[in-house]
Every structure is written in structure tokens, then in C-alpha cells.
Amino acid sequence: MEELSEIDVISLLKDSGLRVTPQRIAVLTFMDSHREHSTADEIYLSLKQEFPSLSAATVYNTLRAFIEAGIVKELRNGDHASRFDINTSSHHHLVCVQCGLMTDVELPEVPLEKIGREHHFEVSDYHVEIKGVCSACSGNESVVH
Ligand SMILES: [Zn+2]
Ligand SMILES: [Zn+2]
Numbered sequence: 001m002e003e004l005s006e007i008d009v010i011s012l013l014k015d016s017g018l019r020v021t022p023q024r025i026a027v028l029t030f031m032d033s034h035r036e037h038s039t040a041d042e043i044y045l046s047l048k049q050e051f052p053s054l055s056a057a058t059v060y061n062t063l064r065a066f067i068e069a070g071i072v073k074e075l076r077n078g079d080h081a082s083r084f085d086i087n088t089s090s091h092h093h094l095v096c097v098q099c100g101l102m103t104d105v106e107l108p109e110v111p112l113e114k115i116g117r118e119h120h121f122e123v124s125d126y127h128v129e130i131k132g133v134c135s136a137c138s139g140n141e142s143v144v145h
Contacts, residue, residue, distance in 0.1 A: 016069035026051055027062045028071075028086075037075060037083035037093075037102040075102060092127060096134035105130065 009028045013020045026047050031038065034046070044059040063084055066072035073085045075093070080100030087104065094103045107128060116123045 012071060016066075016071050018065060018069050023051065023054060023058050024062055024065070026054070027059060028066070031072065031084065031086040035086065035104075037085050039081040039083055041081065043084070077102065090125065090127070093129050094134070095129045095131050096137055097131050098133055098137040101134045101136070103134075 009025055009032065010020055013024055013028065018024060027043060030043055030047055038046075040059050040063055041056070043063075044054065044056045047054055047059070063072060063074075066084075067074055070088065071086070073088050075083045075085055077083055077095065077100050078097075083100070083102050085102075092105050092107050094105050095101070110126065112123045112126065115121070
């Protein structure tokens, strides 16, 4: 997905019925340019330097408002802190069981209609998590994330 410009961030807020505040613009812009499913703390710590008046509570409340407006998805992550995904379309994740890193992954399409028919089940959504150990944790690659 293409990066949104600041103007698009503002119209996304407006279109979602959200009040446009500098904090909301900052959080949304950060999430758009850091698509690694940040935690609330990561977002807060990254924005704190630029916005000294920003509190952790504001970041949490902002994320709640985004989730309610449907422009951000919360990804619960076992014992790790929840991560937040600006990509709200149906997609899947690789999940590192050691550091909690979540990476988007493309999977072949699942025949949801056929499965629904066979089980008399109305499928509304699905999400696949492939668990394992990321390269930074396994030491297979000297990439720091
Ligand atoms: Zn890891
Ligand atoms: Zn994702």
C-alpha cells in the first residue's frame, strides 16, 4: 500500500467521523510510515520527542478511537502487548513467539465460500497466525528490528 500524505491522514480522520487533532494526525502518520504493527508504547516513545506534551494515555485513547472508527485493528498477541495494524483489510501474520514481532504475510486464498457451504457456517472473517521465531531472535540474520 502506498504511504498516505498528511492531507490523506486528515481526510481519513474526517471521513471516519473523528475530530482532527495534532495528536491524532501524529499517531496515524506514525502508524502509516511504520507498518510493523507497533505497540502503543512504541508509538508513544517514538512520538514523545516530537510532541513533549503527548501522554501515554492520549496514545491509548487515540488508538481506541481509531479502533472504534474502524481505521485501525488491534492484534492481540498472547503474553506480549497488543499491536496495532493500520492495514484493516483481511490479511495474515507471521508472529515471533520470542519478541512478539508481527509481519504481514501473503497466503494463497482460502475457499471460504466452499467451507461455509460444507459446514453450514456463515464465515465473516478469518485471520491466520503463523508462529515461530524471527530471524533477529534466531540469529539467522544479523538484522536488528
Ligand atoms: Zn523475534
Ligand atoms: Zn498486519
